[in-house]
Amino acid sequence: MATVTRLRLRIEGIVQGVGFRPFVSGLAKEYGVSGHVGNDAEGVFAEIEGDRAKLDGFLADLERRAPALAVVERVRAEPAEPTAERGFRIVPSPPAAARSALISPDTATCEECLAETLAPAGRRSGYPFTNCTGCGPRFSIVADVPYDRHNTTMAAFDMCEACAREYADADDRRFHAQPVCCPECGPSLRLTGPDGVPAEGEPLRTAAEWLLDGRILAVKGLGGYHLAVLADDERAVRALRDRKHREDKPFALMAPDLEWARKLVRLEPVGERVLAGTHRPILLAPRLSGAQVADTVAPGSRELGVMLPYTPLHHLLARHLGRPFVLTSGNVSDEPIVCRDDDALKRLSRIADGFLTHDRPIQVRTDDSVVRVFRGRELLVRRSRGYVPAPVTTAQPFPRPVLACGAELKNTFCVAKGNRAFVSHHIGDLKNYETLRSFTEGIAHFRRLFDVTPRLVAHDLHPEYLSTKYALELTDVDAVAVQHHHAHIASCLADNGASGPVIGVAFDGLGFGTDATLWGGELLIADLADFRRAGHLEPVPMPGGEMAVREPWRMAAAHLLAAYGDDLPELDLARRHRTRWHTVVALARKGVNAPLTSSAGRLFDAVSAILGVREVARYEGQAAIELEQRVAPDEHGAYPMTVTDDDPLILRSGDLVRGVVDDLLADVPVDRIAARFHNGLSRAVVTAARVLRERTGLGTVALSGGVFQNLTLLRRVVDGLEGEGFQVLVHSRVPCNDGGISLGQAVVAAARDRSADSR
Known part of the structure; x- marks a missing residue:
């Protein structure tokens, strides 16, 4: 027996x-x-x-x-x-004690629920909120753990008898599915005008008719409101840009299905898997010449951002339209995405001609995630819906719970304990009250969900960052200041399960350095606990300070002055800005309101302006992004760039600038010049890494910082380093831009905590 x-x-x-x-x-x-x-x-x-x-x-x-x-x-x-x-x-869930349960990200509609929704008949035929245990809202509706219905925004919807039977049937795929619902008992859809008055007719069908008629529609999704217009309606897209005050930044598109996506962008097999997978991010991919998309959807860009429907509501709307449509964040300019119904009417009624909305509350505002594909793997640009709050598991545990407050731009925060780091959804730029409120509310929510009472709080060195000020106002915690570019490299190490030391290349816009100058083109010898500045781009003045970020022609003036001294070349750029050109050059020369920066991002800005690609930026990174778009892919020439034998190494940016100017004056096409600039900088990075390997014996290079979102630069640097026998670490689980900074801050704080314990 x-x-x-x-x-x-x-x-x-x-x-x-x-x-x-x-x-x-x-x-x-x-x-x-x-x-x-x-x-x-x-x-x-x-x-x-x-x-x-x-x-x-x-x-x-x-x-x-x-x-x-x-x-x-x-x-x-x-x-x-x-x-x-x-x-x-x-059995029922017991009362919550110490919490360590993980919450699933919001997940795209599964095939079974989609078939049920699109069926001509049945209990959920045409129902926009169909879900089961394998799909549907999760993170965006969870208020507390354990994940039971009463702890979600579905608590207000009592299950009908039919849904209750499914919920209790162990053989049903909705067995204990917390958001289970149907038209009898669940959320309902409504369509209103901009005044909130309900429109006549069936909401989805009428909404589609409004879009086909050229109107702008606000659509409530999983994590907030979007603004929609037909993708091929030039007049409607222009109207959306005007009302939203978004002059140039590309809009995302929703394609009805994968077949339609293939008509818009060139897709690799991995790109198709990303598009059609459970995360359903926006995928940035090369635009096809015959794409039926208005020119103003993505002006000046060779790429389109495309996603597929990820809720039954999106699937149904796409079926009614039968063609792609713009689906961009429901906000004005740089404000956070709107997620509350009353706020939507208040903030979006001047933009939208109608509101396709519903009565299921959104607990956490969550933007769409954005990815690129690099060498057959996802390269996250923005990590949010579909990915958050899945933790990043770290190779070494956190000795004490940590809160890392992130950076000022593209902010995320991170709470961490055990071997798990919970990097937040995309918060945005901490510039206004709404974004700051989203930041503070998000931290409180994550602390509650994952039962993290931080004993360490990590923050940036910059004293004026709102995230830094928030960190330093906390009590009963030990504050840990982490230099911006060290956090970038530490983030890349954690992303790859490594601890260093490595040669770190951190190229971005700006970050506060330990010498009180503005860094951004850095070569570091770094591990998780510490770093040494081993090289950097040649510092130049930033005339006008923050104005130089918005007006790249100012950086062009500074870089030209650094490269040529008083013997400045005569360029059309100077003539176009002649009323202020000499004043800005004088600022740079005297160092008045012109802080020094080694920023790679500002170097890209300068070259973009010199070439006439972008002289005034309307969104962050625009000049550099548009410069990459102009690169001739078949150009293999490169401008020489001196790497000095100093300690730290200096990469002479002036060499690249002189090469750009010489070719511009010789009437070399802009696309050739852009390519030679990218190639020259890439080769200089490889040369510098080779010198540092000789000095340190290190054979691994970690690449981080927002400049490495530039796939042309990334590809050339990785190819060059691997050709020299280096192991190269790049990001995949968190963005290389400032969206990954909080993870880096958290692991640096933990590493220093471990070092302190061992002493």
Whole structure:
């Protein structure tokens, strides 16, 4: 007779809100074992009883056959006293204690729910909120853990009898699906005018008619409101730009399906998988010449940002339209995306001609994520909906809980404990009250969800960053200041599960240096705890300070002065800005209101302006982005760039500027000049890394900073370094831009904490 064994299980990872308890229940019935399973604040707990062979099979399949959305990090099993329990049941969640359960990101509609929604008949035919345990809203609706309905914004919707039967049926895919609903009991759609008065007719059909008629529509999605117009309607797109005060920055598009996406952009196989996967980000990909898209959707860009529908509402709207449509963040200029209904009417009524909205509240505003594809892998540009709040697991644990407050631009924050770092959704630029409120509310929400009471708070060195001021106002914590570019390199190390030391190349716009100048073109010898500045781009003045970021022609004046001294070349650029040119040159020469910077981003700005590509920027990074767009892909020439033998090394930016000017005066096409500039800078980075390898013996290079969103530069630098035998680390799980800074700050704080403990 077989011996009966009972085991007590603890399953950790993303195991709530993904159908894990129903899966465990079904698996127990398949193996004929008894016991129970439930959610609690740590994840999923279970007890199983039966003969040992059956229990071993159950445990093997528990990880091997877990639901698609589940991430099983660890299963712990310990013996328990057999109870002769019969059957297997799902038990209620106990009151929350210490919380360590993980919340699933919002997930795109699964094939089964989509088929049900698009079916000509059935209980959920045409229903915009169909979901199950394998798909639907998660992070954007969760107010607390454990992930049960009463802790979500679905709490106000009482299940009807039919939904309650599905919820209680262990053989149904909606078994214990917390957002389960239908037209009888769930959220409902409505269409209103800009005054909030309901429109006549069926909301979706009428909304599509309004879009086809050239109107602008505000659409409430998972994490906030979007603004929509037809992608090929030039007049409507221009009207959206005018009303939204977004002059040049590209708009994202939603394609009805993958076949339509293939008509808009050139897709690699991995790009198709990214587009059609569960995350459903915006994918930046090369635009096809025959794409039926208005010129003003992405002016001056060779790329389009395309995504596929990720909710039943989007699928239904796309079906009604039968063509791509713009779906851009519902905000004005640089404000955060609107997520509350009353706020939407207040802020968007001057932009939108109508509102397609619903009555399910959004708990957390969450922008769409943005990715590129590089060498067959995702390269995150903005990490938000679909990815957050899945943690970044770190190679070494955090000795004490950490809050990292991030940077000023593209802000994210991070809370961390154990081996998990929870990098927040995209917050945005901390420039106005709404964004700052989103930042502070988000930190409070993450602390509550993941039960993190920070003992360390990490922040940037810049004393005027609002994130720094917030950190320094906290009490009962130890503050850790982390230099901006060290945080970039540490973020790349953590992203790759490495600890260093490495040669770090951090190229970005600006960051406060340890010498009180503005860094941005840095070569560091760095590990997680510390760094040394081993090289940098030649510093130049930034005439007008912050004005030079918005007016790249000012950086052109400064770089020309640094390259030529008083013998400045006569360029059309100087003539176009003649009323202020000599004043700006004088500022740079005297160093008055002209802080020194080694910024790679400002070098790109200068070259863009010299070439007449972009002299005044209307959004962050525009000059550099448009310069990359002009690169001739078949140009292999490169301007020479001196790398001095000093310590730290100096990369002579003036060499590149003189090469650019010489070719411009010789009437070389701009696309050739842009390519030679990129190639020259790339080769200089490789040369500098080779010199530093000789000095340090280090053979690994980590690349970080927003400038490495430039795929032309990234590709050339990686190819060059690998050709020299280096191991190269690039980002994949968090962005290389300032959206990854908070992760870097967190792991630096932890590394210093460990060092302090060991002393």
